[in-house]
Amino acid sequence: MSTLITNIGELVTNAGPGGGFAAMDDAALVIDDGRVAWTGPAASAPAADDRVDAAGRAVLPGFVDSHAHLVFAGERAAEFAARMAGVPYRAGGIASTVTATRAATDAQLEANLRRLAAEMLGQGTTTFECKSGYGLTVADEARSVALAARVTPEVTFLGAHVVPPEFGGATDRYVDLVRGPMLRACAPHARWVDVFCEDGAFGADEARAVLAAGIAAGLMPRIHANQLGPGPGVQVAAEVGAASADHCTFLSDADVDALASSGTVATLLPGVEFSTRQPYPDARRLLRAGVTVAIATDCNPGSCFTSSMPFCVALAVREMGMTTRQAVWSATAGGARALRRDDIGHLGAGARADLVMLAAPSHAYLAYRPGVPQVAAVWRAGRLVLGGRSAR
């Protein structure tokens, strides 16, 4: 069963030289067997079993949200309101979510997770990464990654999120638990290992120990780095060959060089700066240095409770100096690179047919009309999963 989507006002393929941003006007695209089979001018499109008229609207690769914390219970609106009233953000606020998550049933956690996953899909996200990190016991981390694996293949073990209060600051003892029994219980359900390398969480040596153990267990490394201040996280990421260093808000010149030479993706999370009222990272400095930049939501109940990639694209353009093309590339192809995936984030022939049709004629509308729902339809692996007949 093949589907022709034609009369596309702007088709963003990200199939330029080296996988860079590329788009064509008056385009068409053919989906066959869940994959992109053909793209080109609408006037020369081949026939297909089914036909969708895009009526001049834009079609983009589905968003790839490479950083999200969706397995949790409770909410922290009061903490957000206090922060907006002048109370500074600290990593320790995570503890209140840990308490609520441990007290929740599997069914409650799964319902919240599925609600957020549906919310993401409604905003055009066709792939998302999901971390554990609010359980922080062997049993609670194991059920967190097992629940995450029900909704995405991109599951990250983040036992090293913070040291839970019952350890009374005995970080070494907790790190031993994380890289021993907790990792053994979680690795079968996870693809990635992550650590929050920051003052108030884990230092460089602790991060190295956790990531090395994860790698030995068959997981691939990624890291929370340089969010709240300068620190060693980015250097550790480059050292261990991490797929991505996430946040990158406070970077030295040596950090930028390390990202550029290691190929580690810098994943920027502008919703966090928005929601914590912190200075935004300098995306242009990274791009000038040749660093691959991804944009993700960091959807979590504390520092940033948005699931909206379009919102993050708008912030990246308005607050981090990115062009609309750079921001859309980073939210699609950039996210795919941060997850080491070459089948998503672009619409070249052979790519998985993960598509978003906007209710707008070009990708620029994502930043031009911030806060306005603009997702008209979503296809995942070639199947229309949102939008129904309204897309036809």
Ligand SMILES: [Zn+2]
């Ligand atoms: Zn995070």
